[in-house]
Structure formats: structure tokens, C-alpha cells
Amino acid sequence: MPEVKAYWQNYIDGAWTDGGAGRIVVDDPATGENLAEQGLADAGDVNRAVVAARACHETGVLTAMRPVERGRMVQAMGDYLLANIDIIAEVLCREAGKPLWEARLEVEGAARYFEYYGNQAETFEGRSIPLGEGYYDFTSYEPYGVSAQVIPWNYPLEMAARSLAPALATGNACVVKTPELAPLSSAYIAKAAEHAGLPRGAVNILCGLGREAGASLVGHRDVSQIVFIGSVTTGISIASAAARNVVPCVLELGGKSAAIVWPDADLDALVSSVRWGIFFNAGQVCSAMSRLIVHDDVHDEVVERVADMARSISVGPGLDRPDFGANMGAMISAAQRDRAEAMCREAKRQGARPVVGGRKLNQPGYFLEPTIFDGVTPDMNIARDEIFGPVLSVLKFGEDEEAVRIANGTDYGLVGGVFTADVTRAMKTAARLRAGQVFVNEWFAGGVETPFGGYGKSGYGREKGREALWNYVQTKNIAISLQS
Incomplete structure (x- = not known):
């Protein structure tokens, strides 16, 4: 049986760091035994991650790139996952209780999101609007800024990729809260970001309890947009927090x-x-x-x-x-x-x-x-x-x-x-x-190409496909008078 390292850290502002809330034990669901310890983020760690993401956004380093360059970085993250699939799949298998073949499918699925949205980065275009002689009018799409993403334990790697890839492709900086039941494989998302050459603060990965780290993240005043996948009860709480700060959110909740x-x-x-x-x-x-x-x-x-x-x-x-x-x-x-x-x-x-x-x-x-x-x-x-x-x-x-x-x-x-x-x-x-x-x-x-999301208490907003790109941008219109 492969060894899994004993202790895993969080990744904030381009550096590996312990958690202010101590450590949490991660079990192997297939045996019920302790598998490893994960650094546990507190509200202070969340604030540092959001500040780093905000700084990355405000410097304009992501939006200054040609979209094709940004897209190639996103694609490179998927390439890293595939190059290390044997290691990542074994960790995912052990922390989530999946058969090894299922874990490998998840790694491949995560890589596919980075491939797809990396390719989409340079296809996301504005349009001109005819206003008659004397005017030139056009729209552009700008990233919201800081995307907060709360990821579930059932597909910890793939669901992180599903929201992270389109957010990065459109120029957002991201803070990802991993699930405390299965946080270990998400470290490879951070390693993939490093491999791809993404700037500091563009990708922050931390594990924390929902009542502290999760609540601090979705309620942070410098978060511009929220993605949540999980229960209806928690989704209602997150939508309420988003409403208090008047920021949009995407919710994928339960199903029957x-x-x-x-x-x-x-x-x-x-x-x-x-x-x-x-x-x-x-x-x-x-x-x-x-x-x-x-x-x-x-x-x-x-x-x-x-x-x-x-x-x-x-x-x-x-x-x-x-x-x-x-x-x-x-x-x-x-x-x-x-x-x-x-x-x-x-x-x-x-x-x-x-x-x-x-x-x-x-x-x-x-x-x-x-x-x-x-x-x-x-x-x-x-x-x-x-x-x-x-x-x-x-x-x-x-x-x-x-x-x-x-x-x-x-x-x-x-x-x-x-x-x-x-x-x-x-x-x-x-x-x-x-x-x-x-x-x-x-x-x-x-x-990956087909939009996905719910009606009723299954949530709102759409992930996957080109529709997902709209979650991470806002429309700006520029109207120019050409009259002297």
C-alpha cells in the first residue's frame, strides 16, 4: 500500500503554510484508520488568502496577459495533473475511499476542465452595438476579481478544477476552501499552479472548518464572487452571506x-x-x-x-x-x-x-x-x-x-x-x-462542454460549458461620441 505523507499544509500567496487553527486528522474511509494530518486554516489565514488574491487582481497581472497566454497556463495545470496521475490518484483513493480506477478518472476529469477552459480563454469576446452615425459603442467583459470557491468532499479534485479553470481563464484570482474530509489531493492543484507559472496570489488553497474558515471566506468584504457545491442548508447560508455583500454566487446543491x-x-x-x-x-x-x-x-x-x-x-x-x-x-x-x-x-x-x-x-x-x-x-x-x-x-x-x-x-x-x-x-x-x-x-x-445546474432547491447558476464563463465576468459597455 502506498505511503501518504503524514502532514499537509495550506497554500497562500505562493507559499506553503501551517494553519492557524491547528491540524485536523484525515481518515482513510476504506479502513477507518487515520491517514494523515492537514493544517487547518482559521479566519486570519482566510484573510491573508483573500488579501493576496485581491492584490494579484489589482496589479492587473492576469488581465494584462493576452488571453492565449493565460489560457496556456490554465492548460498547463491540467498537463501537470496528468503527468502526476499515479501519485495523485493514490492519494485521492486513500483520502476519499474511491476505487483506484475511479480516482484516476477523477484526475483525468480535472485535467479535462483545465484543457477545455484553457482553450476557451481566447474565444471570449465582446461585441459592438450600432447606435447610428456619430457613435461607436462596444462591450467588454471584465473579471469580478476574487472568486471564493467552497469545494465538496465527493469530488474534491474535479470540482475544484471545474470552478477554478474558468475563473482563471477569465482573469480572476481564486481562494479555494477544500473539504476537511478529503483535502489532501487539492495540494496538487497548488503544485499545478506553480508548475504553470501563475503569479503569486492567483491560486490559494486552504482547508478549514465551514463554521470558521468557510464563513470567513464567503462573508469577506473583498470577495467578489462565490461558488458553492454542497447541501441546501449550507447553500442558503452562503447565499445569505453573498446577499449581505451584494456579490453574485453560483450554487449547486442537492438532487433526487x-x-x-x-x-x-x-x-x-x-x-x-x-x-x-x-x-x-x-x-x-x-x-x-x-x-x-x-x-x-x-x-x-x-x-x-x-x-x-x-x-x-x-x-x-x-x-x-x-x-x-x-x-x-x-x-x-x-x-x-x-x-x-x-x-x-x-x-x-x-x-x-x-x-x-x-x-x-x-x-x-x-x-x-x-x-x-x-x-x-x-x-x-x-x-x-x-x-x-x-x-x-x-x-x-x-x-x-x-x-x-x-x-x-x-x-x-x-x-x-x-x-x-x-x-x-x-x-x-x-x-x-x-x-x-x-x-x-x-x-x-x-x-465538460455541456452546461450543468439545477432548478428548485438544487440551486442556481450553471457550471460547465461556455455558460460557466459568464459566472466569472461582468459586462462593461463603452459608448463613444464621435461628434466634434
Whole structure:
């Protein structure tokens, strides 16, 4: 088993530094044992990071570059991650409980964001507006300044890259608060920034508790824009802090996403999508396929086939099972695992039928079995509340109207899915689903290029794609009178 260094620091103003709040222990979710210690930032550390980012912005060093030069630096960050993927993936595997192959996919995904937005840097252009003879009018787009980014533990490397890459490409300086449950791999983001030659203060990476470091960051008067990925409750607090300082924020919050399955669906493709949709990353995905709404005519066959697939997945430490797609790792913590198991017990109490799983494993580490519940009705807690674990709820429908009503029957609206060979039905249903993104015949279709974000309590704003660039700039109009 690879060694992970015992102590990790924060990165502020181009230097590695301890945390003013001491240290925090990071566990290995696959064993439950202590893995390493991370320096813990306090409010003073946050202030130093924001001041450094503000100074970087105000010197104009980022905006003075030609966009292509800035874009090449962003791309170089991704190149660094790929060049060091073996080391980074092992650290990520150990701190987050992922199988090693999943960790490698995350590193590759993070690198892809830097590649994509590095390429976008020189394509982001203003426009001229005709005002008639005697006037010349045009718009330009300027970075907000300091972007504060609060990153979740389920994809600590990839989610940091998702917001950091477009922010840097548009000329912002950034302060990233990493998740205290999985902060270690984020150090390689700072190393990537150094490798790329970004100026001091452009990238600051620190770990701290939400109640101190997180609150200090999102409430700081010199922060110009905020990105948050996490729970609805915390998202409301962050939106309130942003409103007090009158700064924009992007929120990606919870999900309870549903896939609707008609009798003409390709069931082989469906089973593959269920595998990725709910059991990838042990179900700890905001856009997980947590509900499967199946037509009466194919319900029994679908349940049987997805149950067989779930039983075929091995569960255990990620470094021990390198085979692509064959295994599922641990949940991030004992508390998260126990919460998911408690929701499974409540589902049984309310009348849902456990087809597979529903229990934690009797072994070290924070493991929950791949779980499928049938006989779920829309009023049950398991059909309404986000579990954030490897638990699938199967519901029945008879008519199209009923399927859409069930799918839209939660407070969330992050993604949705449609499985049918009928293109007309797919298009009509996609238009009616209250979700920011709809997958047709393949869960997680799309990519870095496609915009992503939620309706309802799943948040607001869009990440990914060119739409994300607008999060980090404000429009300036310049109107010139040419009359003498």
C-alpha cells in the first residue's frame, strides 16, 4: 500500500503554510484508520488568502496577459495533473475511499476542465452595438476579481478544477476552501499552479472548518464572487452571506434525480446506466440516479436485471480491486454511511421492499452494500430525501402523465433521465421534466462542454460549458461620441 505523507499544509500567496487553527486528522474511509494530518486554516489565514488574491487582481497581472497566454497556463495545470496521475490518484483513493480506477478518472476529469477552459480563454469576446452615425459603442467583459470557491468532499479534485479553470481563464484570482474530509489531493492543484507559472496570489488553497474558515471566506468584504457545491442548508447560508455583500454566487446543491423507463427502452443500456448512475462513487454524487420510475409492463424484468447487476459489484478497499467498473468503494465517513443505513431502515418501516443490500458491511471501513428498494411510493422519505449513498428507489407508473408527475414530485431539479426508443416521446418528456439537464438513453451523457445546474432547491447558476464563463465576468459597455 502506498505511503501518504503524514502532514499537509495550506497554500497562500505562493507559499506553503501551517494553519492557524491547528491540524485536523484525515481518515482513510476504506479502513477507518487515520491517514494523515492537514493544517487547518482559521479566519486570519482566510484573510491573508483573500488579501493576496485581491492584490494579484489589482496589479492587473492576469488581465494584462493576452488571453492565449493565460489560457496556456490554465492548460498547463491540467498537463501537470496528468503527468502526476499515479501519485495523485493514490492519494485521492486513500483520502476519499474511491476505487483506484475511479480516482484516476477523477484526475483525468480535472485535467479535462483545465484543457477545455484553457482553450476557451481566447474565444471570449465582446461585441459592438450600432447606435447610428456619430457613435461607436462596444462591450467588454471584465473579471469580478476574487472568486471564493467552497469545494465538496465527493469530488474534491474535479470540482475544484471545474470552478477554478474558468475563473482563471477569465482573469480572476481564486481562494479555494477544500473539504476537511478529503483535502489532501487539492495540494496538487497548488503544485499545478506553480508548475504553470501563475503569479503569486492567483491560486490559494486552504482547508478549514465551514463554521470558521468557510464563513470567513464567503462573508469577506473583498470577495467578489462565490461558488458553492454542497447541501441546501449550507447553500442558503452562503447565499445569505453573498446577499449581505451584494456579490453574485453560483450554487449547486442537492438532487433526487429520476430516470423514466418505457417498455421500448434498451434494457442493456439501462442496466449500464444504473451501474454508473447510482453505484459510481458509492452513490455520493449530486446528480445520481436515485429514483428509477419504471413502466408496469417492464417493471419486474428491470428490477431483476438491475438487482443482478448490483449483486455482481464487489465492495471493498479501492487499492485492492483495480478492475475497471467491477467494484465499489467506501462512503466518505462513518456518519455518512450510518445516515444512509438509517434511511434504508426507515424505508423498510414505511413499506418499501429491499431487493438487494440496505446494510453496512461487517468489516473495517465505511462501506454500505449496493442497495435497491422496490415498492417505493412517492410519499416515502426514500423517494423524496437525498440519501447521497448507493441506494436506488424503484417506483412504478402506467401512464406518461403519472411518470412526469412522479419525477417532478420533489423539491429538487438537478438532472433527469428518459429511456425510450421513441424520439418524440423522449423530446416531449425532456421538455416537461423540471431539471437543469436531461439525459436520454444514457445517464451522465454529455461532458465538460455541456452546461450543468439545477432548478428548485438544487440551486442556481450553471457550471460547465461556455455558460460557466459568464459566472466569472461582468459586462462593461463603452459608448463613444464621435461628434466634434
